[in-house]
Amino acid sequence: GAVVSQHPSRVICKSGTSVKIECRSLDFQATTMFWYRQFPKKSLMLMATSNEGSKATYEQGVEKDKFLINHASLTLSTLTVTSAHPEDSSFYICSATTSNSYEQYFGPGTRLTVT
Amino acid sequence: DAKTTQPNSMESNEEEPVHLPCNHSTISGTDYIHWYRQLPSQGPEYVIHGLTSNVNNRMASLAIAEDRKSSTLILHRATLRDAAVYYCILRSNYKLTFGKGTLLTVNP
Numbered sequence: 733g734a735v736v737s738q739h740p741s742r743v744i745c746k747s748g749t750s751v752k753i754e755c756r757s758l759d760f761q762a763t764t765m766f767w768y769r770q771f772p773k774k775s776l777m778l779m780a781t782s783n784e785g786s787k788a789t790y791e792q793g794v795e796k797d798k799f800l801i802n803h804a805s806l807t808l809s810t811l812t813v814t815s816a817h818p819e820d821s822s823f824y825i826c827s828a829t830t831s832n833s834y835e836q837y838f839g840p841g842t843r844l845t846v847t
Numbered sequence: 848d849a850k851t852t853q854p855n856s857m858e859s860n861e862e863e864p865v866h867l868p869c870n871h872s873t874i875s876g877t878d879y880i881h882w883y884r885q886l887p888s889q890g891p892e893y894v895i896h897g898l899t900s901n902v903n904n905r906m907a908s909l910a911i912a913e914d915r916k917s918s919t920l921i922l923h924r925a926t927l928r929d930a931a932v933y934y935c936i937l938r939s940n941y942k943l944t945f946g947k948g949t950l951l952t953v954n955p
Contacts, residue, residue, distance in 0.1 A: 736890075764941060775934070776891065776945040825890045829941070834879070836943055838890030 734760045736828050738839035745816055745846055753811045753842045755826030761806035762828035766836065767799070770823040782809050816846040851935045856950040859925045867920040867949055869935030874915050878937040882909065882920050885948070886931045894920065894933070925953045 735758040745751045755765060764783050768776040780796075782788040782803035790796045800812040809828075813820055823843050827836040852870040859865040871880065882894040895902055895909045897918070902909040908921040922929055934948040 738890075766943075768945075775947050776885075778942060778944070781942070823888075827890070827943075834881075834896060835893045838892060841888070841890050843888075 734758075734828075734835075734837040736762075736826065736837045736839040738824075738826055738842050740842060741840065742843040743845070745844070747817055747846055748815055750812055750814045751816055751844060753813075753824055753826075753844075755809045755811070755828070755839050757807045757828045757837070760828075760830060760837075762809075762837075763806065763831045764829050765803055765809040766827045766829075767801060767809075767811050768825045768827070770825060770841075772823075776825060779811075813844065816844070818846045820844065821846045851937060851946050853933070853935055853946065853949045855947065856952065858952045858954065859922075860954050861927060862924050865922040865925045865929070865951065865953075867922075867933050867935075867951065868917065869919070870917045871935070871937055872916045874937055875939065878939045880909065880911060880915075880918050881936045881938050881943065882907070882933060883936065883943070883945075884929075884931040884933045886928075891934065891945075896938075925951075927953050927955060929953055 737756045739754045767779045770776045779794045780788045780790045782801050784803050784806050788801035803809040823841050825841040827838040829836045881896040883891040885891040897909045910919045930953045932948040932950050
């Protein structure tokens, strides 16, 4: 099956700094990638959708200047949390799909802790 | 996106079948019924999906009511590795909208 990786798997950063999370499709070209956030014991919430070479589409309530998404190639999307604060601490999960696929392939997630 | 209703939690014994229900009374004609599951501290994984007919794959079976207002995910023989949160999702476009899901506990 299709494999999606995320790096890092966990990161701790200080308040006010920025953190970049990478999402890669390892064995397929992803036309679309998605970024989700999941707080403890809660469900996944879609943050944004990105297509290769175009600007990301953010869900309502998600600050695009705070959560910068770059989908520079068909195998890589990055999420940068800028000026992170403790309330940004969460589990960030990406997924990827192709134009002719019914399935989203999810990465293993990145646990961000902001101190 | 149309909403789904699932029980918060269910319990099963190992090697017994498990039937996970999902209600989606406001489903539209173009909505596909998707099931994903999420093991602890991992990203979700696809389980199965269907439109009108029952579906089988190596992981599970999906039984869809004739009026499509409900469906049931069937794990034929639960194992400890099936303990996870199971999400029933209606999909009409490229997005997946996750609800709260059902936490399945499998007892040895």
